[in-house]
Structures are given as structure tokens and as C-alpha cells.
Amino acid sequence: xxxxxxxxxxxxxxxxxxxxxxxxxxxxxxxxxxxxxxxxxxxxxxxxxxxxxxxxxxxxxxxxxxxxxxxxxxxxxxxxxxxxxxxxxxxxxxxxxxxxxxxxxxxxxxxxxxxxxxxxxxxxxxxxxxxxxxxxxxxxxxxxxxxxxxxxxxxxxxxxxxxxxxxxxxxxxxxxxxxxxxxxxxxxxxxxxxxxxxxxxxxxxxxxxxxxxxxxxxxxxxxxxxxxxxxxxxxxxxxxxxxxxxxxxxxxxxxxxxxxxxxxxxxxxxxxxxxxxxxxxxxxxxxxxxxxxxxxxxxxxxxxxxxxxxxxxxxxxxxxxxxxxxxxxxxxxxxxxxxxxxxxxxxxxxxxxxxxx
Amino acid sequence: xxxxxxxxxxxxxxxxxxxxxxxxxxxxxxxxxxxxxxxxxxxxxxxxxxxxxxxxxxxxxxxxxxxxxxxxxxxxxxxxxxxxxxxxxxxxxxxxxxxxxxxxxxxxxxxxxxxxxxxxxxxxxxxxxxxxxxxxxxxxxxxxxxxxxxxxxxxxxxxxxxxxxxxxxxxxxxxxxxxxxxxxxxxxxxxxxxxxxxxxxxxxxxxxxxxxxxxxxxxxxxxxxxxxxxxxxxxxxxxxxxxxxxxxxxxxxxxxxxxxxxxxxxxxxxxxxxxxxxxxxxxxxxxxxxxxxxxxxxxxxxxxxxxxxxxxxxxxxxxxxxxxxxxxxxxxxxxxxxxxxxxxxxxxxxxxxxxxxxxxxxxxxx
Numbered sequence: 261x262x263x264x265x266x267x268x269x270x271x272x273x274x275x276x277x278x279x280x281x282x283x284x285x286x287x288x289x290x291x292x293x294x295x296x297x298x299x300x301x302x303x304x305x306x307x308x309x310x311x312x313x314x315x316x317x318x319x320x321x322x323x324x325x326x327x328x329x330x331x332x333x334x335x336x337x338x339x340x341x342x343x344x345x346x347x348x349x350x351x352x353x354x355x356x357x358x359x360x361x362x363x364x365x366x367x368x369x370x371x372x373x374x375x376x377x378x379x380x381x382x383x384x385x386x387x388x389x390x391x392x393x394x395x396x397x398x399x400x401x402x403x404x405x406x407x408x409x410x411x412x413x414x415x416x417x418x419x420x421x422x423x424x425x426x427x428x429x430x431x432x433x434x435x436x437x438x439x440x441x442x443x444x445x446x447x448x449x450x451x452x453x454x455x456x457x458x459x460x461x462x463x464x465x466x467x468x469x470x471x472x473x474x475x476x477x478x479x480x481x482x483x484x485x486x487x488x489x490x491x492x493x494x495x496x497x498x499x500x501x502x503x504x505x506x507x508x509x510x511x512x513x514x515x516x517x518x519x520x521x522x523x524x525x526x527x528x529x530x531x532x533x534x535x536x537x538x539x540x541x542x543x544x545x546x547x548x549x550x551x552x553x554x555x556x557x558x559x560x561x562x563x564x565x566x567x568x569x570x571x572x573x574x575x576x577x578x579x580x581x582x583x584x585x586x587x588x589x590x591x592x593x594x595x596x597x598x599x600x601x602x603x604x605x606x607x608x609x610x611x612x613x614x615x616x617x
Numbered sequence: 618x619x620x621x622x623x624x625x626x627x628x629x630x631x632x633x634x635x636x637x638x639x640x641x642x643x644x645x646x647x648x649x650x651x652x653x654x655x656x657x658x659x660x661x662x663x664x665x666x667x668x669x670x671x672x673x674x675x676x677x678x679x680x681x682x683x684x685x686x687x688x689x690x691x692x693x694x695x696x697x698x699x700x701x702x703x704x705x706x707x708x709x710x711x712x713x714x715x716x717x718x719x720x721x722x723x724x725x726x727x728x729x730x731x732x733x734x735x736x737x738x739x740x741x742x743x744x745x746x747x748x749x750x751x752x753x754x755x756x757x758x759x760x761x762x763x764x765x766x767x768x769x770x771x772x773x774x775x776x777x778x779x780x781x782x783x784x785x786x787x788x789x790x791x792x793x794x795x796x797x798x799x800x801x802x803x804x805x806x807x808x809x810x811x812x813x814x815x816x817x818x819x820x821x822x823x824x825x826x827x828x829x830x831x832x833x834x835x836x837x838x839x840x841x842x843x844x845x846x847x848x849x850x851x852x853x854x855x856x857x858x859x860x861x862x863x864x865x866x867x868x869x870x871x872x873x874x875x876x877x878x879x880x881x882x883x884x885x886x887x888x889x890x891x892x893x894x895x896x897x898x899x900x901x902x903x904x905x906x907x908x909x910x911x912x913x914x915x916x917x918x919x920x921x922x923x924x925x926x927x928x929x930x931x932x933x934x935x936x937x938x939x940x941x942x943x944x945x946x947x948x949x950x951x952x953x954x955x956x957x958x959x960x961x962x963x964x965x966x967x968x969x970x971x972x973x974x975x976x977x978x979x980x981x982x983x
Contacts, residue, residue: 308784308785309784309785309786312784312833334785334787337787362628362631363631363658363662364626364627364628364630364631364655364658364659365627365628367654367655367658368627368652368655371654371658372652372654372655375654421661421662429662433658437654559926560926561638561639561926561929562635562639562929563923563926563928563929
């Protein structure tokens, strides 16, 4: 028997239709695979273009024909949204804009798309729940002291456009419009906020450990814990958030047990994936550098964009601890893949990608 | 005080807003996008007075003097005409219009309305571009150009990034006659157009789909383009657009009868190419030394410009905006002549029709 079924009273049957947006993405494809493993037989996968389904194709080859229905289109189209949500009982909404350096792109592909999807669900009226996959990035930790626990009760960035990160801005506004629309259309909902999702297929080291691009890797994390969640563990929590009864309206952080410190993670990465030179930047110095960068960006009218600032320092390098008590208590989630095995798989994939590069 | 409105609140509108707030004597009185949420996000992040989802409401309520149109090019003509006929001057993002015939009509409307219009060829106004232009005007080439080479390449990135850009079959870039290259090459073509002396240059274009895109099952997006442009006075130019060539060049080389110049947009360098040769072995020693000192001079100059706080990534856009506003307020000449805008549009039209014919001829018979 699979692990989820043993612990879950599901709000839908195994043959009820489920929609997954962003289904070809790093997390989305793993959510699809987890649902199939759980025995769900009608998955509608929304992808932007059927020509680029690298992740989903592998899954489709391994599972029975007909379990996955591909729905091609962009959530910016209301017609696509109507088509996608038709007959869906549960919606996992993972599609979002990374934005890279563009605020409008991130916003359009996270906020406008979420509004369109929920409007279509409001018209359809059949859904029993939608799960919005958000991110830890929405939290403001400026009021938390170093070492304090960040959990679901912590406040969200109130001025996300000042973080210098398009993704943060888009995710905060996405959650806002999500809450507004589910209330307006009376749609049962859950928000999940994964920490740093890692696993094979996700390249590079998280910025919480440090930054490359300055000629040498600047190690900023030091003894901070990284809110890691392995992609398999994360997708299980997301799936549970969609089907577990009695959790409507809840917000869940997703983070694995006992995440390593930044220093431990970097050491393991260098040993098992690839070696490179790094310099440790002490906390007080990194704070000072972020402060100076922020001030210079303002004074110079953006000659250097404000990508480093105190808000970002608090969010990434303040040195908080993380709790997964709520997903364990309300969703019955248990970490399936321990860190030792998860990191081994990840480092192996990184090593292989390094060889291919 | 110049009252500015922005129509279209996508990625490039951010660059406009960033530069506009640096210009003294101007204010952004309103932004508009038919998706109200997009207008709201721009309004929220910049000092902007109002946001709208209807162009008429922007024009009537905010009453801008100048409207910056930053929408996809398919809407440029209609929006440009509406704004001009409503009594506004217009700054249109590149490409100016979809076709040269639309460009001619729009400039005609601007003239008839006694309003001014310009195009977002801001790369023409970077420090390096202005320095190169000043040298040419001072006679460094020794007369009109004999030959030009313009490289304007575009990095499609890895397959994942490219799929995000190209994955949407209905993306507006795909609806342009020249698709991907049409949205990019006007910066590189206008550099050539600035110096051409004929109104109808001869254009020979060769375009193809790169193996990189073919592997992604793309068959109709030309991302490799080589063009020869010549005018009746025997001035010639090569233009190169490539998504695969490394480094990703944005160079302009111009040669006269006496000397030449090389401008590197990304490095913001201008290097003089001395026409006369040194005697004997000196030719092996002196020119490399000269190049080294020139590059050192460029590096020091760039650092100085940065320290003067005058080296913003989109600084050329600010210069173009200020020049355009000056031309409005003081009846000064336009920063970009209508002739240059039209020549650029005609050359791109010509390239698109040739590459589309080449693609059609390669299709299997139906």
C-alpha cells in the first residue's frame, strides 16, 4: 500500500479528474508522478506547448495510456483556462513566472494567470479544492531574530517590490489575488509554501548558501540552516494538501526534517558534485555590503539595480530555523527520502550535468 | 513640465519608467494596459499618478503631452495614430511598425497633426555610439563611409529558456512577418541606415533556421540571418543576426577612405582603425601597442563614467527621451530623422520578404 493512502481521507475518488498546471516543470512533473503512484487515473496536465514536454514524456512512457491527458495552452487565455478546469475536482496550480529580472513577466505569469484560472473555476463550479503552490520567498523575516523559528504565522512582505526580486513580488501578489478570488468565487483552497526545493534536474546551488558570478563563490550562509525540501518529499506534501479532508483555508510551509547548515551543504556539494573556490563572508559583513548596495542603488538612480538590500539579507541570510510541524500534524506528511539519500541523488545529478557541460 | 503617458505595461515599460523618473521636468501622469492588473503593477512600483485599462480614458483623464507606446508592434500603428490624432507626441518602441507602409502612413499622420514621433532606437545614443558619431562628423573616416558591418546577435539561451520564449504558438513575436529577427534587428539595421545615401538600397538576404531550433522542431523561425546592403553610390554594408554565434556580438564597424572605427555596444568601446601603415617591422609593433592603449583608455573612460554616475544600462534611452522632449519644447531637430526610421523599416521589410520566400521554397510540396 502506498504511504499517502494509508494516512489520508481523500476528498476525491481515484478516478476523479485532477488538473495540474505547470505540469512539465521541475516540481509539477513530480506532482504528476506522485499522483499516479497514488493511483489517481485521470490527470489533466496543462503545458504551454506540447513540443517541449521533456519531463512529462518520461512519465507518460512509464504509466498506462490514458492516465494523463495533455492540455496545451497558456493561462493568459481565458478560453484555455475554461478548457483546463472543465470537470476538474482538484486543481494543483504550480504554473508561475520566474521572471528572472523582469517584474512584469513574473507578475503576468503568476498573478494574471492565477486570476484567470480562478475566474474559470468560479464559472465551472465543480472544484472541491485548489492548491496554490507559493514559496518561502513571500515571508518577511525582518522582524525575526536570528535563530527564531519561521513558521506559517510569520508575516508576509508588505512592500515586496523593494526586495529587488521579481519572483518575490509576483508570489506575494499572487497569494493576494488568490485569496481574493477564492473568497469571491467560494472555492475551497489551500496554499503551500515550499522552502528551497532541490533534486535532480534543478541546477546550481541556492542563493541561501551563497552567490556565484563575482569570479569566486561568496559563501554567505555560514551556520544558517537552509530550508531544503527534496522534490519527492515536497511533491508528496503538495499532493496531500490537495486531497486531505479538513484543511481548507490552511497555509502550509514545506520543509524537510533537520535541514543542514549552509556550511555543511557547501562542503558536501564540493566533495560529491564539483569542487570550486569559495570565500566565506561573515554575517555582519554581508549585512553591511547589502546595506551599502541598497544605499548606492538609490543614490545612483539605479546605476546598480537594487538586487542586494537589507530586505533580501533578512529573507536569505538572517539565520532562522524552520518548522514542519503543521504539515505533519494536519496533513500527516512524513519525509519519505532522508537527506543523505536525497543529497546523494542531487549531487550525482549535478556532477553529471557538470560533465555534460 | 512634460506630462508622459505609457501604453503597454510589459517588460520594456519598466525600462521607460526607470529612465523617465530620472529626467527632471517630466512626470508620468498615467499608464495603461488593457489588462488592468498589469497597469496596476507598474503604477504600484513607480511614482505614477494614475493607471487605466482603456486608452481613451488615459488620453482624456491624464491628458499626456507625450505617449510612450510599449505594446507589441502589431498595435503600434493604430495606437500611434490614435495618440497623434488626440494631440499627443509619440515615442514608439521598436520595431516602429510591422511594415514600412504603416511607418510611412504614421509619419504622414504625425506631420499632418503637427506632432512629433520617434522610435526606441536607444542603442544609437549610448556613450560609445555618440562618441563614434562625433568622430565621424569630425571627418575621422576621411569622407563618406565605404563599407559598414553591423552585428546584432541574440542569445536564445539554453533549450529550456528558448522553449519558454518560443513554446507559445500564439506569441506575438511569431505573428510578425520576420518573427524573431524582426523584433530584434532594428537596432542593428538603423546603424547602417543612418549612413546610407539612397532611399532604396539593394538588399540581398540569406536566412535560415539554426540546427539548435531545428532540434526543437522549429521550422519557420529564422534565427540566422546574413544580409548585404548596398546603395547606388557604391556604399556597402554587411548585417549579421545570429542566435548561435559566440560571442554574442553587438558591433558596428565603419570604414572610410582614410580610417575606420569599431564600436562595441556591450563593452561600450570605440576603437580607431588607422588607415596609414607604418614602415617595415614597425607595422608589427606600433599598431598592437596603439590598440592596447586605446582599450586601456576605453576601460579608464568607462570607469570614470561609472564613477560620475552616468553609466546606466539604459542610459541611451534617457538621452533619446531627453533629446526628443527637447525637440518638442524647443522646436529642435528630432534625434532620429524620419528618413532613418523609414529606411530601417524598408530594409527590414525587404529582408522579411526574402527570408519568407526562402522558407517557403524549402517546404515540401503539399
